[in-house]
Amino acid sequence: MVVKERIKEAPFSVVNNESWKKPIYETHGLNLWYGTSHALKNIELNINEKEVTAIIGPSGCGKSTYLKTLNRMVEIVADVNISGSVTFKGNNILGNAMPVELLRAKVGMVFQKPNPFPKSIYENVAFGPRVHGIRNKAMLDMIVEDSLKKAALWDEVKDRLHKSAYGLSGGQQQRLCIARCLAVDPEVILMDEPTSALDPVSTHKIEELIKSIKHDVTIAIVTHNMQQAARISDRTAFFLNGEIIECDRTSTIFTNPSDKLTDDYINGRFG
């Protein structure tokens, strides 16, 4: 496999003035099987700190699987086998060295369909801090307000914090889920097609939100929407059939991709 050669991955080289950023995730030789189906093949990919990395590719290409490997949510379904290494800030997250709960406290996740808990808006945001032992009411109040403000939802919900989260619109629910993630002060947020169930206006708000938090949080986002990847990401990785075809700065991928397959995909010739 010539995967390695395809990747213009040079974390410390000075290709342009933004490339000094350190990788927070490093993936080497990652293989993943669901039973007998080989879902990820020899993945080599870095995710840089405080950048937005978009992961694109057609359905079934393994992009969501890869994303879920980063917080090991991929393991909740039975019969998953993983080999290779994924390091988060230098620590291998596969295996037992790092408890998954600890990893997931640092690496939040936003799902395709908004999944607020059937609780009040306040309780949704306070859930994570409570799980991690924060009981102080004043502190929780502060965290809830802060997180909702960062998620650009505070003004819309401040008068009904104790009403059910199910009274919110789909877009608001998704922003609530982002606020819920932000409440545990994560270093990374993984987003699995966060806007695919939303209308254009809500999508726009989420994209603005991503732009506003990316200076504090590393974001990896799986998306079907190539314009979205172009709009919000710094780097883009293109997956196809469980392999990574190309990963580069988003501007390069969308204007001058080095692989013919990438060019075909982003120009809609397949996928």
Add this chain to the structure above:
Amino acid sequence: MVNGGFSKKDISIREVIDQNRKTQHIKRKIEKGIPVALFLVASVSIITTIGIIFTLLSETVEFFKRVPIADFFTGTVLKPLSQNPEFGVLPLLTGTIISSLIAMLVAAPIGLMAAIYLSEYASTRVRKVLKPMLELLAGIPTIVYGFFAFTFVTPVLKNLIPSLESTNILSPGIVMGVMIIPMIASLSEDAMSSVPQSMREGALGLGSTKLEVTRKVVIPAALSGIIASFVLGISRAIGETMIVTIASGSTKNFTFDVTQSMQTMTAYIVEVTGGDAPAGSTVYYSLYAVAMTLFAFTLLMNLLARYVSKKFREEY
């Protein structure tokens, strides 16, 4: 000829359909009659219930003409067959309530934990084996449970509590609990399994452990179903007859001492109907009054179950 003797030249599909349409008016008549027929069949159960309630009520009224209603509900002595009969229902009420309470103390925690295991922890393979086995337990005839309580559980308990009488309320209470476990486990498991997986993922993604996900997300979301299963379990314990009849004896004790023999409402009905209660006697009418009380109890429980499952519903 192809197609089993038909070819398109012989006959057109349209013609066949038109021919068949001629028989359609019969079909339409049958179709009209169906709801009426089904309604009549469905009414049978409703009419039967109304009939039973009517009988219970009229005979109960007859009983209260002979025994004052206040004496019945406040009397602590039940001596239906003595020279000077007394008809206080309290000994039967305490017997019923205590045995049901013991049953729930056994069944609620074990049933809930079994449900948690099946829904949240067991692999699909384990669940596929365990759940049907658990439900099989619900198919054991209650007379077997009663026999089991009398010949096995009571002697075992006697080793632990020497003062235990050979018929007592503790042993059938425990065995009734065992009987109810599958029901609570199965219904609670259904409620918990129907909580969407995305809820669990949301909580796991925040770094919750499995136990935290279960306690803080799954159980609250399934609470209405879980409580409904408890209430149905209580109702089942209140109505249970055979186990208490066999293992708790027929002493009409008014006591809270679980090592003693007590009689429940159901066991009283068995005893009196099994004996020679001449129709028209006060004892005979007392059956209806007790049955009415029992019915009111279980009705109350079922209404409570409905109310509770609405009240505690966390919509998802």
